[in-house]
Amino acid sequence: MSTRSSIPIADPNLLDQPAREQIRLETVLHAFADPVRMGIVRDLAVGRSDMSCISFHLPVSKSTATHHFRVLREAGVISQHKRGTARVSRLRYEDLDALFPGLLDSVIHGDRAQRARDLA
Amino acid sequence: MSTRSSIPIADPNLLDQPAREQIRLETVLHAFADPVRMGIVRDLAVGRSDMSCISFHLPVSKSTATHHFRVLREAGVISQHKRGTARVSRLRYEDLDALFPGLLDSVIHGDRAQRARDLA
Numbered sequence: 008m009s010t011r012s013s014i015p016i017a018d019p020n021l022l023d024q025p026a027r028e029q030i031r032l033e034t035v036l037h038a039f040a041d042p043v044r045m046g047i048v049r050d051l052a053v054g055r056s057d058m059s060c061i062s063f064h065l066p067v068s069k070s071t072a073t074h075h076f077r078v079l080r081e082a083g084v085i086s087q088h089k090r091g092t093a094r095v096s097r098l099r100y101e102d103l104d105a106l107f108p109g110l111l112d113s114v115i116h117g118d119r120a121q122r123a124r125d126l127a
Numbered sequence: 128m129s130t131r132s133s134i135p136i137a138d139p140n141l142l143d144q145p146a147r148e149q150i151r152l153e154t155v156l157h158a159f160a161d162p163v164r165m166g167i168v169r170d171l172a173v174g175r176s177d178m179s180c181i182s183f184h185l186p187v188s189k190s191t192a193t194h195h196f197r198v199l200r201e202a203g204v205i206s207q208h209k210r211g212t213a214r215v216s217r218l219r220y221e222d223l224d225a226l227f228p229g230l231l232d233s234v235i236h237g238d239r240a241q242r243a244r245d246l247a
Contacts, residue, residue: 032241033160036234040156107237109229114156117227121152 022080022087022094027102030083035103038082039114043067044075048084051098052115059093142200142207142214147222150203155223158202159234163187164195168204171218172235179213 038044043065050063065072076096079085083102088095103111158164163185170183185192196216199205203222208215223231 028244032234032237033162033165036156036160040153040160042153045153106240107233109233110237113227113229113233114152117152117230120226124148 018088020089022089024080024086024099025083027083027099027106030099030102030106032107034082035084035107035110038079038084041075041078043072044079044084045114045118047075047079047096048098048111049115049118051085051096052111057088057095057097059090059095138208140209142209144200144206144219145203147203147219147226150219150222150226152227154202155204155227155230158199158204161195161198163192164199164204165234165238167195167199167216168218168231169235169238171205171216172231177208177215177217179210179215 039048046065047063051058063072065075067075076085076087076094080087080096083099085096086099098111100111159168166185167183171178183192185195187195196205196207196214199216200207203219205216206219218231220231
């Protein structure tokens with residue numbers, strides 16, 4: 008995306024991300040529409056806590072994983088902070104639920120149901 | 128998609144579509160993640176009735192529109208019937224809501240909110 012948020016209080020450790028009002032439905036849906044990215048969202052949704060990138064077990068190379076984290080961040084689905092040499096991610100649950108009520112929950116529940124069917 | 132549904136009662140006018148259990152979340156989300164396709168879903172959601180393809184007012188060529196209808200149909204988002212020389216579309220609301228409860232509603236409401244913000 009070419010436009011970036013103006014962070015009210017500059018946080019040098021926060022990676023560039025769209026402000027809430029810049030988040031767009033089609034970009035969020037595109038970000039969800041990938042199994043690896045959905046896996047990241049799924050892991051972050053458990054406990055809704057911050058997670059370091061290295062604590063995800065993703066079936067892709069490090070550079071591919073970095074790409075997927077960036078797609079999620081630029082879509083407004085996650086925030087990423089630098090903490091030392093690590094990047095820590097969290098879901099932007101409040102922002103997404105304010106813009107698109109129920110969407111993130113229904114996607115997470117739909118993903119869970121899909122996985123249960125795949126294993127059946 | 129390479130797999131097709133086996134329609135219990137063969138309907139020669141029904142275009143190929145995945146059976147309910149073949150519909151996948153990532154494919155549905157990808158189908159939603161396009162403004163033209165979201166416009167088709169929006170129009171079909173109003174009144175939830177059948178609509179002939181020519182009754183949509185889409186900002187794209189006929190062949191591009193046909194492509195978007197096919198993406199929606201192959202994802203399991205819409206059904207299409209041949210009626211004479213026309214193709215009539217409808218949302219697969221029950222199938223989607225059975226698989227991914229609340230997803231279609233939250234996407235439709237999110238789209239409405241997005242458009243209201245765009246016009247503000």
